[in-house]
Amino acid sequence: MKKPLLIDLDGVLRIGKEPSPHVEKFFDLINTLQIPSCILSNSTLSTTNDVRQFFEFNGIQTKIPILTAVEAAAMYARLRYRRVAVYCTDHVKSLFRGLLDYENPQAIIIGDYGKRWDFETLNYIFRKVREGAELIAMHKKRTWKTAEDGILLDVGPFVVAIEYATKKEATIIGKPSELYFASALSLFNLELHDPFIMIGDDLETDIEPAKKLGAETIFFNSEKGFTQEAILKANPDYVVNNLEDVIKILKEKF
Known part of the structure; x- marks a missing residue:
């Protein structure tokens, strides 16, 4: 089996509110080469359907599986609890x-809560x-x-x-948690330490945790402001500036 691609959504496939340049060409290549792939989204503002509708709204079709942190958290909660308090957007x-x-x-489950954070909310969760x-x-x-x-x-x-x-440690569902990578790899009937390729724009949540699992990593150098020193320390296998660079790498590898 070819190494699967785990692809970060925001910063790689979507820049702000727009599809990344060359994203359609990127999807076509994955389809042509039949590379097993999964889109990962750490954003808890959107569901899988929202992400798919984003691409469809922009005239881009893809059948690549999508795994969002919010849906992974809901699955985790339903397996373990009967009562939870959730802090995220009303939509999700x-x-x-x-x-x-x-x-x-x-359990208290925390997601993207935007500008609604205040002392009263934090103190309630603390208690x-x-x-x-x-x-x-x-x-x-x-x-x-x-x-x-x-x-x-x-x-x-x-x-x-x-x-x-x-003095209690939170359970992390999304990246960089191994739970999230394991959930994505299970879509391909793979285990946590099986080979895969991670494409992401965040050294701390994409590149470093994937490398710890033995993955090949492609760092998408976006506008997050990581220093050259931080990039060298994280030591991704490839550093790219756009999806066209990623396409060249994948053509060579597959």
Whole structure:
């Protein structure tokens, strides 16, 4: 079997609110070469259907499987809990329908909560976790970039604050968690340490954790501001600036 591709959505296939240049050509190549692939999204603002509709709205067809952190978190919750309190956008909170309980939750699940974070919310989560609720994070990224406001705090800093205050460690569902990589590889009937190729634009959530699992890595050098020193330290197998560069690499490899 060919090594599967795990492909980060934002920063690789989607730049801001637009498809990346050459993305259709990239999908065509994957289809032509029959490379097993999966699109990964750490964003908890969207469901799998939202991601697919984004491409379709822009006239791009793809049958590549899509795995989002929010759906992985909902699956994880349904297997383990009857009552959870969820902090994410209302759009994706519907995936937890039937489990929501803010009075006596067995777990607190944190996703992208935007600008609604405040002391009251953080203190509520702190109390519930201190009283025994488990802490689940859909991912633990430090920052994210928006067209409107530039770089903002992401979920990670709020999760770390609760961990520090409660002396309890969160279970991470999305990247860089091994749970997420294992879920993606299971789509190809592969185990966690089987060979794969990771294409991502974040050294901390894409490249470094994939390398720890023995994967080949293609670092998509976007506008996240990683220094040359950080890139050299992460030591990706390839550094590219656009999907056309990725296409050249894949043609050589496959």
